[in-house]
Amino acid sequence: MRYCALLFLCFSLLTNILAQQKTFDLKESVLKQRALSPARLNNFQWIPETDEYTICSADWKSLQRSTVSSEKSTELTNVNEINQKLGTSFAHLGFSSWVSKEILEVSDGGSVFALYNVVSKTGSVHELPENAENAHFHAASKKIAFTIENNLYFLESDKTYRPITKNKDKNIVSGQTYARSEFGISEGIFWSNSGALLAFYQKDESAVHDYPLLDINQTPGAVKFIKYPMAGQASEKPRVGIYNLKTKKTAFISPRSGIDSYLTNVVFTPSEKYLLVAEVNRDQNHMWLNLYDVKGTFIRTLWEEANDKWVEPEHPAFFPSNNSDNFIWISEKNGFNNLYYCDIKGENPKAITSNKFVLKEILAANEDGTKIYYSATGPNPCNTLVYECDLKGNNRLLTTQEGTHRFALAPKGAYYFDAYSSLEVANKEQIMTLNGKIAKPLLVANDQLADYEIGTTEIGTLKANDGSALYYRMIRPSNFDPSKKYPVLVYVYGGPHAQMVTNSWLAGANLWMHWLTNQGYIVFTLDNRGSGERGFEFESQIHRQLGTIEMEDQLTGVNYLKSLPYIDGNRLAVHGWSFGGFMTTSLMLRQAGVFNVGVAGGPVTDWKFYEIMYGERYMDRPEQNPDGYKNNALTNYTKNLKGDLLLIHGTVDDVVVMQHNEALLKSFIENGVQVDYFVYPMHPHNVSGKDRAHLMEKVLRYIIENNQ
């Protein structure tokens, strides 16, 4: 291909478009994204202690069993049988998982849990009250911890349920996720291995601001308050409770470094003697991995780390073996996440990986805890590969095919389930030996888009001003003609933790992007400095100036585009949501004239309106960094706008609250500058469901109409 010579390409993978008779309209491109994605096996799971596995049927109602060595599969059970035997009314087996060799846990995803013995065809049913939330079933002890409103309860196996907390003050919230789910936090309930102990988050939100959202589904419209801790203001005060189910007593752990420090990554040790908590100070530049006994008494700090920019523990301690409280800690202290094997007694930790690429998560350990499996990018950050290491520090790559892998180690450790896609592979699922051989192929998915007209995707790299490689994805029309001039949509996210360009099917692109290429557009996306999966140095350059370096890299992308003979540099558009909305608006206002048209959804417009946990990590508090806040506040640049800008917001957005957009509009109006705006009533931070088709039509019609 002629234009290839012009590119500084890391690799160039072009989707192979064979037959292009079918087309989709914009609405279909949005709503059929999932239906047109490559087939996947439903819920592959190993059966504990065996080399057997189960897969759900296409309708999710039947469980098919097979083994590595067998070519056949047979139905093990189905939802009708389970309902009949247990008197339940499960609709499907979408929420089912193996507890032991014969026992399957089934739930409705909310309040009904069952344990079903597939051999004896008997079991037990455990049902929570209707208003229960955040249920955590501990299958071995048949207990369920759950919340009702702000309090924590648990259900005994004898069907009585007891309160663990009894706070009448709704500002004291127990058993729920906390710190706005930063620091890898996604839940507030933590069972010990045997179910004898239960740890939980408790947050005191008394001092946190009540931000109002208008609920128009009621007549008259009513207010719904959310607790929204804005940067620099009063924050949540956390505790970790440790409830002993035998004594019925709760011990509490408070932060040692300040009442609004963060308690993160809570986990019991296998012996149930200890609890590990990673504490981070409010400034987020210092952390301590603290060991407590289960009465809440501080014992020692096992890991301490400080950094001029930030420290961000996101993974709880991992215990390779249930026979030891020694654990693996993931730290980014040398610039990349690496694994450290730590003695519970506090002796010097031992580095067992020393990668110069990003480790994503620990996936499993073998039975005796001598081998650890983890996912990581490898040298190409667009990949997600699987590595094995032992406790002595020997590492090896398991997945030899480049792409994005999912992994499940077989119980006896001789095999692993591997599913992967890449720009070239739609989806391949197989059972592998640990020596890298295919033990059993399971699925080679067809490209469901093969018959459709879609664009041609390429991944490449550019060089940032500091020499970093910047990965981009470019999608060209299927009938691309290098002698023509194409308009471009730059789709941007650009914020921390995220990676847009991945070596996966379609390279992570949405189908609407291909609809747009069918309209004669090129769609371009670049992961700038600050974005995820690149390590601390690349990611932390944005500190205290969120928006500035990111824009610089996006302009590197724009300059590259403009250097291409087939790009119409006067017809560039930009679109993004959330941090991408911030980036879009930043580019339209702080680099006015580069883009002809922009559409920004749910944009941050001034970091002082954003929340404490994420906001202060990157920007510090407003009084600590007045220049950083000022320089990156878009309300200060509204006079600059050239071209057309459409701002969009969900009216009940509880992540980037509507004050961002309204403050920006106010500044536009005060400066007499015209801008466009739209809202999605009763939609939160993202517009999902069928209304997403309306949204994408709004966005793309605006871009096409104003980018002539």
Added chain:
Amino acid sequence: MRYCALLFLCFSLLTNILAQQKTFDLKESVLKQRALSPARLNNFQWIPETDEYTICSADWKSLQRSTVSSEKSTELTNVNEINQKLGTSFAHLGFSSWVSKEILEVSDGGSVFALYNVVSKTGSVHELPENAENAHFHAASKKIAFTIENNLYFLESDKTYRPITKNKDKNIVSGQTYARSEFGISEGIFWSNSGALLAFYQKDESAVHDYPLLDINQTPGAVKFIKYPMAGQASEKPRVGIYNLKTKKTAFISPRSGIDSYLTNVVFTPSEKYLLVAEVNRDQNHMWLNLYDVKGTFIRTLWEEANDKWVEPEHPAFFPSNNSDNFIWISEKNGFNNLYYCDIKGENPKAITSNKFVLKEILAANEDGTKIYYSATGPNPCNTLVYECDLKGNNRLLTTQEGTHRFALAPKGAYYFDAYSSLEVANKEQIMTLNGKIAKPLLVANDQLADYEIGTTEIGTLKANDGSALYYRMIRPSNFDPSKKYPVLVYVYGGPHAQMVTNSWLAGANLWMHWLTNQGYIVFTLDNRGSGERGFEFESQIHRQLGTIEMEDQLTGVNYLKSLPYIDGNRLAVHGWSFGGFMTTSLMLRQAGVFNVGVAGGPVTDWKFYEIMYGERYMDRPEQNPDGYKNNALTNYTKNLKGDLLLIHGTVDDVVVMQHNEALLKSFIENGVQVDYFVYPMHPHNVSGKDRAHLMEKVLRYIIENNQ
């Protein structure tokens, strides 16, 4: 003019454009509307008991005195002198009025009041606390009644101030306007003639819904609740208090016909023996003019009126003479407001006018109370004329020039001040004898737009489907060429009580309309059935179907436009605000395809979201009129939209709350229909001040761009 023959014209007045060298841009057309309007004398006032009068100087700082017979005027006093003598710091004399022959009341418009004797050059100063509101100064007794938050107070002449109410419950509000200022209510404090008694409204808003408005001027954004009684829901419960300043006791009057009936048009009789209150039931189809003694005891009903549609008293009893408690009542019971002379004893009232046109208000009576002066339209509803009648029913027209008159009767009754404008007269101010002769010309204002390029205005009539005359205003470009085809903007209001087309300077049009004609547009406005100044039959046809008849008449206007050879019927646009936003949206959705583009500001979209007092008068309660609510709810028609529609709202609109627009948007989105939207953050129901230029640019740019 060639096209005149095509029109069914009542009269056609074409502004005379002599020299058109200057132009204004859109921003100037909005912000210079007042600066470019015809000159007016500042604050003409008769001096009591004399034939002398005063006028404020151009800078509002000096008071010029003259007499009917003198050609000269001399400075009587000025703000510096008053400030020096009294130790005040008034900025101007904009808030000054004569109390008696020598005594001028001056205020700062808020909390400082002074009485200044222009002869002795002495006086008194009366100052309220900073947070005082709703001040009512009773000059004769030198007392000021006022409110602080929800309570009522008064200031004695000795500078002490006392509470009249002491409600800690903020839901009990005294001394403020009530019933959302319907029924002619604009204040909540009523002094008796001598200042011995004070009547006041008290409303209990406990059951009224708190509607939330988001205040983004605070960080974090905070909620401001307003009391908003939505149609069919719990309403205000009113009382009228009568406070006796001597006994310090308050008597209360409650409605006799239901706790949420309305107490309206409160007034003491001159003898101070009685209080008159016009009570209206919540259904607004029955009223009683009730007489109470000043201890709150009901004596008798003096006037009772019922109507299948509505009864709407808007004028308190008028007492022609301070020597009698007999009064004049204005009733629309025979289809038009007419005057009835009523005996306080309850004998049969006597009709003293029997007009078949709309009487607007009683302006004055002569010294002995034998002659009454009132404004009325006369046969042409676009006029505001002044009539005289006596108590025997003899009526005569005073103002022989057609147009819109302002009036002030001289103290001795031999002269009156007359100021008027019309489509032909910019502004003329003069002193007239009661025989219709000019006693003294004061001002013939120049047309300040004479040098500017503006459109040509014409008023005409069309015939509605029921035969009613519908008045319209059409503005054509100055360089109008009947052989061309012009696009049209229909500017619409269309709601009750309002009249857009008046025989006044520019016929009531805004200057931005002329800017638009300069862009090659014709701007058209028609007052449909339901609009004001036309009498009950014309106005009440909208009952229980608000929107339907109004649209029918707007279509009569559209069909007329389409019949004109110089109109491009495919390029019609429509714009309006509030009820006009409702009309605009109704026309775009219920008559889809007629207009190519619409811009609706602060629109009602479903009467169930509108307030009780106005809403239930016209629509009854939702449960009483489900079909009427359903048929006129625009949320039911969003599928129909053809062409472009821009919806606009002020984010703190407390009249048509933002729920209207958000509910409509939600319906558009659910039906997959594209529509445009914009908000003005922190603006209430109208966008005023300098941001209005941004608004009109937003509106007109949208219209021009989408109506190609």
